[in-house]
Amino acid sequence: MSADQGTHGYLADKEKYLVRLKRIEGQARGVHRMVDEEQYCIDILTQISALTSALQGVAVGLLDEHLKHCVSDAVRSGGDVAEAKLEEAAQAIARLVRS
Amino acid sequence: MSADQGTHGYLADKEKYLVRLKRIEGQARGVHRMVDEEQYCIDILTQISALTSALQGVAVGLLDEHLKHCVSDAVRSGGDVAEAKLEEAAQAIARLVRS
Amino acid sequence: MSADQGTHGYLADKEKYLVRLKRIEGQARGVHRMVDEEQYCIDILTQISALTSALQGVAVGLLDEHLKHCVSDAVRSGGDVAEAKLEEAAQAIARLVRS
Amino acid sequence: MSADQGTHGYLADKEKYLVRLKRIEGQARGVHRMVDEEQYCIDILTQISALTSALQGVAVGLLDEHLKHCVSDAVRSGGDVAEAKLEEAAQAIARLVRS
Numbered sequence: 222m223s224a225d226q227g228t229h230g231y232l233a234d235k236e237k238y239l240v241r242l243k244r245i246e247g248q249a250r251g252v253h254r255m256v257d258e259e260q261y262c263i264d265i266l267t268q269i270s271a272l273t274s275a276l277q278g279v280a281v282g283l284l285d286e287h288l289k290h291c292v293s294d295a296v297r298s299g300g301d302v303a304e305a306k307l308e309e310a311a312q313a314i315a316r317l318v319r320s
Numbered sequence: 321m322s323a324d325q326g327t328h329g330y331l332a333d334k335e336k337y338l339v340r341l342k343r344i345e346g347q348a349r350g351v352h353r354m355v356d357e358e359q360y361c362i363d364i365l366t367q368i369s370a371l372t373s374a375l376q377g378v379a380v381g382l383l384d385e386h387l388k389h390c391v392s393d394a395v396r397s398g399g400d401v402a403e404a405k406l407e408e409a410a411q412a413i414a415r416l417v418r419s
Numbered sequence: 420m421s422a423d424q425g426t427h428g429y430l431a432d433k434e435k436y437l438v439r440l441k442r443i444e445g446q447a448r449g450v451h452r453m454v455d456e457e458q459y460c461i462d463i464l465t466q467i468s469a470l471t472s473a474l475q476g477v478a479v480g481l482l483d484e485h486l487k488h489c490v491s492d493a494v495r496s497g498g499d500v501a502e503a504k505l506e507e508a509a510q511a512i513a514r515l516v517r518s
Numbered sequence: 519m520s521a522d523q524g525t526h527g528y529l530a531d532k533e534k535y536l537v538r539l540k541r542i543e544g545q546a547r548g549v550h551r552m553v554d555e556e557q558y559c560i561d562i563l564t565q566i567s568a569l570t571s572a573l574q575g576v577a578v579g580l581l582d583e584h585l586k587h588c589v590s591d592a593v594r595s596g597g598d599v600a601e602a603k604l605e606e607a608a609q610a611i612a613r614l615v616r617s
Binding site for chain 1: 369
Binding site: 274277280281284285288289292293296297299303304307310311314315317318319 | 571574577578581582585586589590593594596600601604607608611612614615616
């Protein structure tokens with residue numbers, strides 16, 4: 222466990238996120254197997270859509286925790302660090318919205 | 321190998337898709353490991369955005385092949401099958417655009 | 420009315436699309452007014468999300484009609500035109516999925 | 519001008535947003551006109567993709583300002599208001615990512 226875990230908002234729910242990501246890993250493996258077994262294209266696409274939604278759910282959850290902990294801590298400290306954290310979060314949001 | 325492989329447009333590039341999906345599986349495993357190692361939230365989000373983009377790339381490629389082969393074959397045959405395949409493709413596109 | 424309207428799949432539902440797009444235009448004007456009246460940021464974002472969803476709905480509908488008519492006609496004719504139409508549709512789908 | 523303008527982060531750039539939204543309104547009107555003039559489906563879809571991207575750009579910008587001002591102010595004040603603002607922002611982000 223890292224020394225600065227207090228700054229990572231998602232750690233309170235770490236086990237929950239690990240379970241979700243393990244399932245996502247399984248979904249990715251499943252898509253690979255479907256192609257390997259030459260399954261029907263539309264069924265594969267349905268699985269990819271489900272996988273994408275699951276990933277977006279994790280991303281939105283992580284970002285939520287990040288704003289509530291890491292960014293909020295920085296805002297309360299103020300100064301350049303606060304500004305940098307807010308800018309960094311804004312860029313992460315932009316990447317998620319556009320991906 | 322399935323008997324009806326001729327209907328799956330992506331099979332000409334099957335190996336290419338398997339390589340891409342193996343890489344995606346590795347990316348998913350990497351995101352799990354980052355959370356397990358309690359890495360920085362924004363770095364995890366960056367990896368999730370990259371993974372989502374890679375998945376969308378595979379989905380768009382599969383759909384492209386599906387239109388060029390399976391749907392085109394059905395359209396040339398005509399009738400209810402053509403209509404059903406077109407409707408099915410439209411729904412898959414809608415799921416991808418909204419996910 | 421254009422001479423080649425028969426190739427545009429959406430024309431059977433032209434009036435329906437015009438109504439939806441007129442409403443979308445009104446939504447865009449509404450977002451502009453909300454900013455001009457200095458309304459609450461989150462309320463503006465909610466309207467933008469609704470507007471984006473409405474646009475995606477129109478795009479998916481137009482693409483559906485395009486596949487069912489223009490692309491299908493080309494596929495039945497065969498040759499280079501079919502290939503070009505399929506490639507063009509694939510690129511439009513990629514743009515929609517990524518936007 | 520509203521009395522509580524200080525809480526709206528986007529107001530420093532209000533004119534810039536109004537210009538962007540006026541352009542978006544024009545793009546929406548352009549899509550309507552393209553359908554009315556029965557233009558080619560793929561060209562209409564290209565315009566819709568551009569319009570969606572422009573809207574996402576405005577949304578990401580507004581959200582950025584909202585985090586930097588309204589949410590940051592609430593976080594500095596602390597208490598239930600801070601929590602409510604963070605939750606509200608998280609939900610707006612989720613809507614944007616999924617739309």
